[in-house]
Amino acid sequence: MAKKVALIMGSDSDFPVLKACVTKLKSFGVEVEVHVMSAHRTPELACAFASRARDNGFGVIIAAAGKAAHLAGVLAAHTTLPVIGIPIKSSTLDGLDALLATVQMPSGIPVATVAIDGAENAAILALQILGVTDESIAEKLLDMKQDMVQKVVAKDDKLQSQLYDL
Incomplete structure (x- = not known):
């Protein structure tokens, strides 16, 4: 059975950047679910989603957040699935804050991180991960x-x- 990709964004204001990710995944025929969840405002919801993701048919989780971008790390802490972080350029620090928050993960909680606003590359990385078992x-x-x-x-x-x- 084909694995799905979850795209979780910290705010719906991130969606214009993330459309490229959804478009790329769909162009490969991969099912993608897109949700808004916050590491800070809805932590229980985010943790529950991540902990059930494998059982719900997901193969990869992509997490996009700006500013204090802890979403990818929170999701990664609650799953054994690969998590890809997309730091989103926000109104402050041109996304450097989000990049550092996404890439600086403690040992044992890896997050593969793409460039600031790197939505298409996140989709391609997710496809490469799924492609290991899907010819x-x-x-x-x-x-x-x-x-x-x-x-x-x-x-x-x-x-x-x-x-x-x-």
């Missing part, structure tokens, strides 16, 4: 990477043509 996802990832190569080669060819004409 169809692995094949789609390979196709995506080959497409990236072709695009870069085409851009280089175009550049070389422009340089030749100088």
Whole structure:
């Protein structure tokens, strides 16, 4: 049975950044559930979700939060599933506060952290994790990477043509 991905955001104001994550996961045919939960305002709800995630068919949890971005760590503390953190750029410190809060985890509670506002890379990392046991996802990832190569080669060819004409 195909595993789902959970995308948990600390605030609904994060959703414009996270649309790219949802879009990428859906483009691979992966079911994604999206929820708003707060490490600080709804800690019981977040902990309960994480502790039941494996039994509910999830394979990866992605957590996105800004400012005091403890959401990914709180979720990771309550599950054995891989957790990917997306630090969200907020009105203060350009997301550096969220990056540090997400990446600085104690031993035993790992959180894979992508770049500030790195929603698409979080989706790709989740797909790579699922692709370890799902060959169809692995094949789609390979196709995506080959497409990236072709695009870069085409851009280089175009550049070389422009340089030749100088």
